[in-house]
Amino acid sequence: MDNTHSHAPTLPCRVRVGTSGYSYTEWIDAKFYPPGTRTGSMLACYAETFNITELNYTWYQMPRSQAIERMRRKVPPDFSFAAKLTRTLTHDIDADTWRKQALQYRDGIAPLMQTRQLAAILIQFPKSFTRTVQNRKYLALLLDELAGLPAAVEFRHASWATDRVFAELEKRRTTLVAVDEPDLPGLFPCLDVVTSPHLFYIRFHGRNAKGWRCGNMQKQFDYHYSDAELRQWSDLYIKPMTGRTRSGIIFFNNHVRGQAPDNARHLIRILTEQGLM
């Protein structure tokens, strides 16, 4: 696969590492949060360890500006968010209402844009979203509708792994999300393609091939990355990607039993050792 879709940045790349979501009561059992931590105070507690998080709840529910503003006030000004695009724009698309939904989404996350705390909008499509003419058109229209927002696209289906797609994303300066997931047929491959000079975006989903398609998040994302696996990622992918963008964000989605914050902290140590952070 060609990975030359890049621009040489002039400034050193700023890499931030965090987790996909932060509000997990099981992280209290995993000792990431102190005993008795209430859901409402988890973000402030999380921000003591990490400087970025990926908002998952915005996938389930359209973000509301008041709620986003309240959440933003709980973290320091240099803390950033990546917000997942609502499912009605990626998974349950209604041809009649999606444009209105996109506008609502823009309004919802406006407080993060205004304070420059929005690192990216994660547009994650399901595996059923294959590279058909209709879907290509929809993606193009959706990116037009989200113009001006730092969009990053994550494909789950392998049909999107072609140079034409990467070239189009590069033309639009839209980030292609690099993923680490189980090596299963039909899934989007693990690539170090960089399509935006501003941002690279990596998501670690875990490699639990057995639980991947069971429909239960607790099994799908139950995986712990070893030191060797993270070092390999750092050497083979992260290091080259940092040379081609101004910033990069990395998230661990293997939230089960607190494995995500554990792996995130471990990767920060590795990247710091290697002088990448």
Place this chain on the structure above:
Amino acid sequence: MERAIIHLNVADFAVAVERVIDPRLAGRPVIIAPGKASRAAVYDMSDEAYRSGIRKGMLLGRAVRLRRDAAVIVPHMDRYDRAMHALLKQALPYSPLIESGPDDGHLFMDVTGTHRLLGPPVDIAWRLHRQIKNDLGLNPIWSVAPNKLVAKAASRLVKPVGEYIVASGDESRALAPLSLCLVPGIEKADLIRLHEFNLTHVFQVAALSLTQLEMPFGRRAPSIYKAVRGIDGSPVLPVGQSPPVISVGHEFSEDTNDAPALERHMYRLVEQAGHSLRKRCLAARRIGICLNYTDGKRCIRQARARPATANDLDLFEVAGRALLAAWKRRVRIRHLALVCDGLVFPPAQMALFENDRQHREKRAGVVGAMDAVRHRFGPGAIHMGRTL
């Protein structure tokens, strides 16, 4: 431990079920009402019909005049019952604590502490919603909140479709901008009183202290104080453990305000309820009378039975007190319902005085003898004179 309550609500449940069976009804205004007689009352209606001003309990004739293109369908209670069971069946794998309403498309689920097994509550709610949509063709509203009150208010906010998540600690902030009529637990009489004070939104009432609320609302003040702050400690009852009640009703063939006729039918209802109680070896501590007037208005009043009883003659006395409290209008009555709740095992305590004991034994003897005759010769074999 912080609680996680999921509320599922299939809006306009009866209409939603009818639309699954007959997809041609989708997008059309639909009214569910018994029979096509103009005096029939609306049982349920679609959102399209609601927007035209049609409401539950409205006379069918008036409803049809408001929306002449509406499809009028006779209620199929068996269908709604089956759909409700199917809904419950979908939810059962996620929690044993599921409370459902009577064929109304509402489910409360307590998923506190299930995260290790099933994942975050919000994901459970979404998965369940998707499952219900795929398997049953229904599209319920779902909400996730730290208690039942806030979850229900959240569902009302997005009706007829959508979802709402209220994080723990955000209860009062989520309710603050809402209209008071969206908050469960604030009754109609409270709303009228609050409007008299020009209080229409939650944040206005939430700014008042309990002492301030006690002045106009008296004993209702603590409930209102808690409701506007999203405080609700009531548990989600396990499946099949909703408080037992015995409910019977009579629809008059012609609306009436004739006292002897009303008493006659009430005694028949008392006989039915009393028989059910005795069959289950239970006694009622409270009896409620619900009157539905011709103009669609409803009045419910209750009276307490001391001690709890299952004897028809005693029940009739208590029901009479409730009826007297409920029947304050000259408008004719269309439907009379009698509800026995606070069901307990019959008290073993005997009357202190000989006269009372003899009186009770005499009454128990009469009812017991009538039960025996009915058991042997059928329910119509013997009647009280006042029911004829």
